[in-house]
Amino acid sequence: MKKKSQFQFAWIFAVIVGALVLFLAFYFVGTNLLSKRYEETTVETQFLDIITDPFVYLGSMGATTYKPLALPREYEIIIECNFDPSMDALGKNIITLIQDSQAGIERYVYNKYFYASKEIKTKKLNALSKPFEMPWRVSDIIIFWPAGQKYCFVGAPVRISNEIDNLEIEDIEIENYKTECSKESITVCFYSTSDCDINVYSSSVEKTDGKVYYTGDALMYAAIFSDKFVYNCNLKRLASRLNIQAAIYEEKAKALMGKGCSVQYNLEDIMAKSKDIATTKYVSENQIANLEGAANLLDSANSNYCRLF
Template sequence: MNKRGFEFSFVWLFSIVVGAIIIFLAIYTATKLIGSNEYEINTKTAADLRNILNPLGTSFEDSKSEKIELIKDTRVYVTCNSEKGGFGENRIQLSEKSSFKDWSEPGGDVNIENQYLFAENVIQGRTVYFIVTPFEMPYKVADVMSAFNQKYCFVNTPEKIKKELEALKGDILPINITNSPSQCERDSVSVCFQSNGCDINVKGTCTGQECKGDFYKNGIVEKNNTQLYYTSGLLYGAIFSSPENYQCNVKRLVRKLGYVSEVYSEKSRLSANRCNTGLQPDTLLLSKLSESYKGLNDLKIIEVQSDIIDTKNNLLGECNLY
């Protein structure tokens, strides 16, 4: 090979190498910029979603349903921490379906302190549905906000729950109510009442006088090989939530119950001269039981004390405490 040919080959090879490096750096820089931008966008979107959730609470004793439409297919990551702050917190992270790659990098997690978000660990889709029910034990403590995006099929639903669901779902919720699992759509999550064979099985356990004929006032929800005890507005939370998020949020609710019970105990004491309710010791005991809460089994004794307070309060007429 002559010298001129060698120089030409070297220059050509050098140009190819330099060009490849430039292209690589351009792609790398673009990827980094896109990733950084996606992180910021997803963090802001999570904060926006939190702000939308704030006004979704119920007024008085009403339950309600809502849905939120998202611009893109989105993954919402939901976690719960019962030890953070006074009454714990939920945290959410978002990741959107990207045209550049499969899923964008999740944004920063955003805290939700004043809501109790019962959901699976990951919700994926363009629409998120909500059922919001008051948690009363016996007075209102907070709202149970159950979030989901899958279709559900409720089988052999008790009449009281059926009427409530029909009033809630309207044209909003993707919930089908049937008499047999065979009537459920293939891509739906089946929920059986008082029988097995579904993805989720619900067993009512309330047989005492305080149940007033409502067998499903409390009971067990079986899902993911886990049994979750529910009561007083927690049924939908147990159905739509992952076991770990459910147990964590219940612990948060019970902690707030302890605080609310202290408030009612003080209210009973201050109003004793004008209208003695006699409920100060009972509400104080409920507060103590809440403080000693360790797990779902403790809900049963808390529920018993709650029913005692409610029975006494209903006999007070104009002097009732709540």
């Protein structure tokens, strides 16, 4: 009897310890797999930031650039914008990559302006970069949308359709009538009141999430492809940066006067208008028009023999 109980005890002891060892083994393997995925998504977020760096210096050549980007696997990409004019001068875009519900570390990007829908789930991205000029090149805006997501531009101006053709963007169709667009494409109608997904007017873009105001082609593209909040926030960031650059040019203007340049550049107007946009809650049509007016005045004053920019 005692032999039997000793024998049973040994088995019970072995089973308990064996179960404990197995549990620990599975736990550590699972934790390691999770941390590996965390590492991967964090590294990929960094690569997404780095891979868009060329857009920043290509814009200095006045180039509109288009490039398809491929990630190693499908991710959910979340692009957010954060700007508090009282705390930071440049604001930031926040990029997070999520794979199988596992999010990597957020990446803060201060010197770029990403425009996209807030959440994109894709393995391949289309990236379009255009310099934003007001009147000098303030920065380059980078627009993302998922590869395979087709847009149909209906009645686009000749300069837009020529630009799309030259860039060979496969995911943007150029048509004269809405009925000629592919069924699954997002329709973008220019200067008409047709029942389209996105309507582009001379100074505004209307989408399901609301209306935003723009000036120039760079902001027009941004308004078409971007979420309303991200568009508004990045526009304020751009205005803030314009304000700082105007201060730099103001000092340069003083230096030019010291070298014998008699042209007097007044940058206070553009500084005031850009600060107005940077500190407002929602950018209005008037504010954009005022900024454009100040930029045009400065551009016309930019003397040929003593150019400021």
